[in-house]
Amino acid sequence: MLKEFKDFIARGNVMDMAVGIIMGAAFTAIVTSLVDDLVNPLIGLFTGGVDFSSHMIRFGEGDNAASFMYGNFINAVIKFLIIAWVVFLLVKGVNRMKEMAMEEVTEPEPKEPDAPSSEQLLAEIRDLMKNQQAPS
Template identity: 60%
Template sequence: MVMIKEFREFIARGNVMDLAVGIIIGAAFTAIVTSLVNDLINPLIGLVIGGMDFSAMQIAIGEGDHQATFRYGAFLTAVINFLIIAWVVFLLIKGINKVQNIAKRDDPDEGKDVQEVTAPTQEELLVEIRDILKTDVETIRARP
């Protein structure tokens, strides 16, 4: 039961929910990038290299039941997908950093040293009162 309670608390944390949303959006974004690469970029590359179907590029080694097929076209497609996703993430992070820098510049309290004001303790107040009374008594005694 303790394990279930801990798991429930873990799932209910805000950062886990943010992570779940990120994964869902990432999966949708991956589908868009895959379509971009397969439907737009690969045909252009195929046009440049002589009309070959980029995804069909492969090398077969061996014969019969022991044949191995290396689909390097699919691998190159995956590399292109990765580079596009990495580029978009880079641009996204760069944009977020720019917005944060603008927000910091516009914040008038940013960079100021804020000193925390604490109330004196009861002992400090009593010592201060004692010192004031002591000074007053000495002043009264010193009068002619």
């Protein structure tokens, strides 16, 4: 079982996936900062200082009251849209690079010469027959 685990870990796609997850976590931290520190203040500027994270509906009173934190949900949607947009741009860029690489690799096949016409073939046969019949 240990050998199977080593084989599994040694596969290239497992390492690629691990790197992707780590980069995704780091990217999520950057997007969170972008939304919380830059996007939300800009939205607040246009909406009169509204901070979405403080928006909530409280059910009940006191310390044990339930809170419906819809402002945090709005922030999460903004973060998702930013991440989705960046991933879209990355995939689009990778696809474009693959297309460019395929265009470079794919060389046009050499064009075969056109086949001779019937008249040309008959003329060649005639000439060959004349050469064979000619006295040497």
